[in-house]
Amino acid sequence: MSEEATSAPRIVVGVDGSGQSKAALRWAVAQGKLTRAVVEAVIAWDFPTSWYGLAPPTGTGPGDYETQARRILDRAVDEALGPGPGRPVDLRPVAVQGHPARVLIDAAAGARLLVVGNRGHGGFAEALLGSVGQHCVQHAPCPVVVIRGSGEVT
Numbered sequence: 001m002s003e004e005a006t007s008a009p010r011i012v013v014g015v016d017g018s019g020q021s022k023a024a025l026r027w028a029v030a031q032g033k034l035t036r037a038v039v040e041a042v043i044a045w046d047f048p049t050s051w052y053g054l055a056p057p058t059g060t061g062p063g064d065y066e067t068q069a070r071r072i073l074d075r076a077v078d079e080a081l082g083p084g085p086g087r088p089v090d091l092r093p094v095a096v097q098g099h100p101a102r103v104l105i106d107a108a109a110g111a112r113l114l115v116v117g118n119r120g121h122g123g124f125a126e127a128l129l130g131s132v133g134q135h136c137v138q139h140a141p142c143p144v145v146v147i148r149g150s151g152e153v154t
Contacts, residue, residue, distance in 0.1 A: 008090070009037040012107045013115040014100065014132065016043060017072045020117025022080035024147040028115040029081060031145075032089035037112060041077060041093045044103035045069035069095040101135035114140045118148045 013028035015021045025041055032039040045065050073093050081087055096103045108114040116133045137144050 009035055009112040010040055010110065011035075011037045011113045011115060012040045012042055012104065012111045014043075014104045014117070014136075015041045015073055015076050016100070016117075017076045018117060020147060020149065022076055022117075023149060024115045024117040024145075025077065025080045027145065027147050028113070029087070029089050029091065031113065031115075035112070038090045038092060040107060040111070041073060041091060042104060042107045043069050043073040043076075043093075043095050044098055044100040045095060046097055046099065066095050066097065101132045101139075104132065104136050105139050105141070108136075108140050108142050111142050113143055113145055115145045115147065118146050 011028050011032050013021075013025050015025055025039075028039050028041075031037070045068070047065060070093070073095060077091070077093060081091075094107070096107070098106075104114060104116065114136055116136050118130065118133055133146055137146065
C-alpha cells in the first residue's frame with residue numbers, strides 16, 4: 001500500500017497574514033474537519049532582492065527571515081482560529097524559502113486541495129485574482145479553492 005493510501009488526506013493553504021489568507025485558512029480547517037484531513041498552513045519567505053542596483057542590508061541571515069515568516073504565520077493562525085491547542089484538525093504550520101507561487105505548487109504535490117485567498121499583500125487592490133492565486137489555479141497538481149474577501153461576518 002502506498003503512503004498516500006494509508007495517511008490522512010492533506011489540504012494545503014497559503015497564508016501570508018492578509019485577511020484573505022486568514023479566510024482561506026478558516027475555510028481549509030472547516031473542510032479538513034469535514035474530510036478528516038490534515039491542514040498544512042504554508043508561508044513562503046525569501047531574501048530581499050537588490051534595490052535599483054544596490055545590495056540589500058547584509059546584517060540579516062536566512063534564519064532571521066525564516067523566523068519572521070514563522071511569526072507572521074503563527075500570528076495569522078491565532079488570529080484566524082484562536083490561540084492554543086484544541087483545534088478541530090491536525091494543523092501543521094510550515095515556512096518555506098522561495099517564491100510564494102512555486103512554494104505552494106510544490107507543497108500541493110500529493111494534496112487533495114490547495115486553498116488560497118483571492119489576493120494577498122502584494123499587487124493591485126482592484127485585481128480580481130492576485131498573481132500567486134492565478135499561478136496556482138493554472139499550475140497546481142490538485143484542485144484549487146480560491147476564497148474571496150476576508151471572510152469577516154458583518
